[in-house]
Amino acid sequence: MKVGIVIFPGTNCDMDTYHALKIVGLKPVYLWHKEHDLKDVDLVILPGGFSYGDYLRAGAIARFSPIMREVVDFANKGGYVLGICNGFQILLEAGLLPGAMLPNITNSFICKEVYLEVLNNNNFFLRRYSKGEIIKMPIAHKEGRYYISQKELEELKENNQIVLKYFGENPNGSIESIAGIINKRGNVMGMMPHPERAVELFLGSQSGINLFLSFLDEE
């Protein structure tokens, strides 16, 4: 699979994501925010960071950048899009996923390893995990309290769109401990934790590797 990593001004997990993809044997390409060319990739990753300084609201400005018009088109046509941390926030702002992010309940930046439960593995991104599997990866964000209206929440549940939940402690106060969701069609996923920081055991966890390995098999 050809994977593209979008760089917005202020993105700071682009190289980490690149490194994780390289570990599983992929050769990703970078996509520059000012461009309109997705370079024929099969999957787009919006990595973490502070796009446009997160001024105004996390992810709020990034969604207006030229490349995002292409990413939205790509997603609407069924292309795979993964948003991690700030990338998840951008997907929400761009309307590719429902809901919104509020500042953490602690009102502070939180960086720590958390446990997650895989609620739904019946999708492209998480198919290498088993349902109910408990995995460990770091979070690092200030605005990660996922919020969604009651009505939409019911809809998420009905469609099995809640794919990852915080297990044990809910670090940021997300509604129903939600850590990651997927769209109805199953081609756009957003998650707050950082799988790219959990691909080597000596850094604390290898839980993220199966996510990146899933990009290998697709014909």
Place this chain on the structure above:
Amino acid sequence: MGVFGLREEEIKHAIKVLGREPNDLEWSVISVIWSEHCSYKHSRKYLKEFLTKAEWVEQGPGENAGIINLGDGYRIVFKIESHNHPSAVEPFQGAATGVGGIVRDILALGARPIALLDSLRFGPLNKGRNKYLFEGVVGGISFYGNCIGVPVVGGEIVFEECYSSNPLVNVMCIGLLTPDQKSYRGRAEGEGNLLLLVGAKTGRDGLQGASFASEKLDEEVHKKRPSVQVGDPFLGKLLIEACLEAASLDGIIGIQDLGAAGLVSALSESARRGKSGVELILDNVPQREENMSAEEILLSESQERMLLVVRPEKIDKVIEVFRKWDLEASIIGKVISKERFVVYFKGEKIVDLPTELLVEGSLIFDPPYTPYEVPSISSDLYNSIKEEHIANFVEVLVEDLLIKESIYRKYDYSVQTNTILPPGLGDSAVLRIKGTNKGIAITTDGNGRYCYLDPRKGAIYSVAEACRNILCVGGRPLGITDGLNFGDPSDPKVFYQFREVVKGINLASRVLEIPVVSGNVSFYNGQGENTIYPTPIIGMVGILEDINYLITPGFKKPGNLVYLIGDLSWLSLGGSRFIKDIFNKVVGDVPWVDLIWERKLKLFWEEIRKEKGILLSAHDVSEGGLLATFLEMAFWGNRGVRVDLPDDKIEYLVGEGSGIVVEVEREGEREFLERLGKYALKAIKIGEVTDNEFVISPYIKTTLSELFKRR
């Protein structure tokens, strides 16, 4: 503005050397660059004594940062810098711009910043503005560091009365140069080469910041707010990426950051290093505000700006990079062969001064100094130590572990995916170097209490402790960056402290063969009558030639043996955390430290760390004595310990001094002792690792689950 902050003798000296009376603007230029902050006029003479060379040192002091070589083309760039004065006035921005400033120092060498450590000192949180200062500083570091994607991997936080209202904010930054990256120097040379100012526009912020940092804070400290710069980490991040991209091109002669004294110091220092001059057209400096005067443009300390010296034929390519990142890039002048700092504004030549006068021409001050007496531990105090004090102290130490954990979680420590040993989990942070099997260990250490009681011994102790901290995680120490924080140098006691501390660092660094490659001096800390403890912060970097040499401090396996390398009789209550926290006194003789022993320990360790499986865990004895060491090893390893201490002296439990506690397997015991013997080192067996039991007889008998129930 004209002359400010200069003494009469300095004014006369300037006129004499120049052969004429400088004009008003020239006086402003001379005044900022001759400030203590820029000229090091009280410290220069003494800092020259340091050991600065070793086979692995590629760049010593005198540049924006030092460079050490890790082998195979990988090099580490590092420096520590203080931002105490701005942080006392506006803690959030003061600390944030402190981070931005030190990051640009690393960037100036062409290196990518890969880690930050912050060494912080505050007054007690329940007093005055201290809580506001503390929260502001931690928030500011978190704000800037997190946004630019450079992990905060370590540091220290100490609370002490003497830092009330004058916190110390020392930030150390580490940069990496990979084999394909060139290293740069802050140098302007080659007649006709162009001066390219990049990054942010120049505004009116931070005017006279360098001078403000060169005087004592007073009660009216909040009025100095205009002297504090404002940081924009988003711009800082763009500047990092753009400068690194530009640095990979041909045609760049030198890179210099703009910090204290803005364009004046950046240009004159680069010109001086390149044995050239510069001609600056002020009108070409992009300005954020209208109608800025020549003086304002010259002296502005606006953040997120860098200076590149570029060959004319390559200038378009370089500018293109900055345009791509939506940053300003303007040609503001050129290099000239005459060694002068020349400035034009609106068609007129308004400054024409020799660079030698600016950079090395200031007078050197060597004020009088005088030793002072400090109180010793009275027998009344000693005899009043009761069992309950120990229980209280255990609580203090446990609380400390929990607080520190909560602070470190506010920093992004895992971005860049190199952090193997995160902050607060060991004696040093450990990072791997991608593309190699190597790692680096990094620490900062300082002990103001010891340095107040005995400046020289305190400084020796700090260097020795930093060295032990690098060793404990399996590293070999390679270099020091020193952040020296003192009060008013015209106070003879303060100058005595300064001289003694420099001597102590120098002695320890020479005996242990760890050169000083960069550093920073901050005088005039303290407000009114309050003066701070002399507080040298030792930043140290070591190498793990193979990341498998890593030793972590948490206890590993029940049944394993616990040894103290060192001697119980070295542990002392003088200047100890126990006496301070329980009796609120800073008294006594600081602990014994034997540099020859530390050197032997270093040689022993550099060998044994390569043998996997002999030392299973290691942690040095420091603040809080063996009690703190055992608590931390238990906390981090989630294992208990059973220790037997002789019951005749409380020093054995809470006294401080040199030493390392290690865990060895029974099968490895013989080999461990043989190797120790080879280096003539002492060690005593004092206990064994347990599952949940935490016993230090005859003082403490509890369990892990009871101790850390609030975890």
